[in-house]
Amino acid sequence: MSLKIGVPSKGRLMEKTFDWFGARGVTMRQSGAEREYSGEIQGVDGAELVLLSAGEIPRELSAGRIHLGVTGSDLVRDKLADWETQVAEMALLGFGHADLILAVPSAWVDVESLDDLDAAAAAFREKHGFRLRIATKYHRLVRDYLTLNGVADYQLVDSQGATEGTVKNLTAEAIADITSTGETLRANHLKILQDAVIHASQATLFAARKADWSAENRAVLGALTAKLGLPATAL
């Protein structure tokens, strides 16, 4: 069995990942037709390229079905309980930067910080009879962050896409989402809370602790990390 490396299967994340490995002498490319989800890897023996949805890579790492994987650090932290016990961070790849932030309507001139959000949530619950709703798909990260900071009287509502639209659509009062430039937020009349960057995410190379680390696979990992110029990975 070879060492499987999971890489996002499309878009800029895939291209940038290929560039990052390519710059270090490991060539990755899609094989066959452009839309076919299989790939080739050259420059290190015994490794196999697996193209996957970036959102599924944390789960595959957790299960140990792939040995290494590239995905956003936000996804790993959000989807894996005690992520450090499940995966090892091998390298921050320096692209795919995005911040997980909290945003509220710009019209809320009384809310600039977490403190304000907490107080507004208390008043909102009293007035409307239910907890202030925060739409997000990053449940674990947002909940842990709000718990740590002692925010109360809120509830998380799930939103898997177009989260910026939930406030206007009256399905949430605030949102927690990934943003890089903030343009979509502004277009939807939302503003970012000042002291509330929940996580600064970037594309990261992870190793799965639970994968089959046979002597053979460890040797491949050793050769790969040497080629990539990374320190040895403690698994």
Add this chain to the structure above:
Amino acid sequence: MTITPETRAEAERLFAAFRAAGAVPVEADVLQPAEILLDLYGEDIRARAYVTQDPLRGEMVLRPDFTVPVVQAHMQDGAEPARYCYMGEVFRKQDHLGPRASEYLQVGFEVFDRDAVAADAEVFALFSELVQGLGLRPLIGDIGILLAAIEGLTTTARRKAALRRHVWRPRRFRALLDRFTGRAALPPARAALLDRLKSNDLKGLLDDAGPQIGLRSEAEVAARAQALLEDAETAPIAAPEAALMYDLIGLAAPADAALHHLRGIQPLMPTISGAVDRFEARLAALRARGIDTATLPFEASHGRSTLEYYDGFVFSFQGLDADAPPVASGGRYDALTAILGQGRSIPAVGGILRPALLAALKGV
């Protein structure tokens, strides 16, 4: 997690003891309507509840504990005073890998009785007897004393409400107290916000801020902006009073010594007298039941971070492993029953034991 025969036997022993103490067994559905439970409980249980969708009944939750179903059963047809017991699995998602079970047996005992002091002592003494000889550390507290102390602070109703609301979130409570007493500077974001509110006309700010979207109305925004401006003019809580409050939240001593200490600060904090009287009466009732209050540990902040919804007497029995959940815990939850009773107050105290932990202790 499979329930072992030892755990089952332990649960039966506790359940029988509760029945022998006069409790009526109560059954509760495993699937409970999510809305009422999730609205009442604090964030911790909320986040850890298994929520599922039922095609006919809507959003349901695997019962995270028995308290709400027992209170509801009592309100439907309960006479007072009443004692109830129950035994069954509860379900809580665990967010960390480790030994904590996401499904485990609870055996519980709840007392609905207007004589609160007697009921507190009865529950604690019974639990104490059921876990004796296992080397567990008992610990009691009283959230009611903290709430009474907050009431007595020389500050605005708004600041008291903010402190009361965060009693169960110690870190936040501390940050607020630090700010209200002038120990901590205003966070920069708040200072900038106040500057903006002070130097601009509110209507102008609102007009410039963009369209009003979402359920929170412009009137709500304006009301809070006004409240912020008023709050900014509030004088800090005076240093001696602040020192007393810090002293109180840090108070940890054997129960009798804690009472002595509280009596000492009571003249300076008159609003706590009623709560301290109740504390004294409770200690006397505990002694009458054979509990040594000269050595029983008391912490004023006990139960603030773990026992959400308790608002009076609280207690726990902890094993040697401080990271493990307590073997038994409980307390008074009058506010919760007042909400469920829709105006009817039903003073209630109770607690649960974890038979799996007891069985493990006995197996060693």
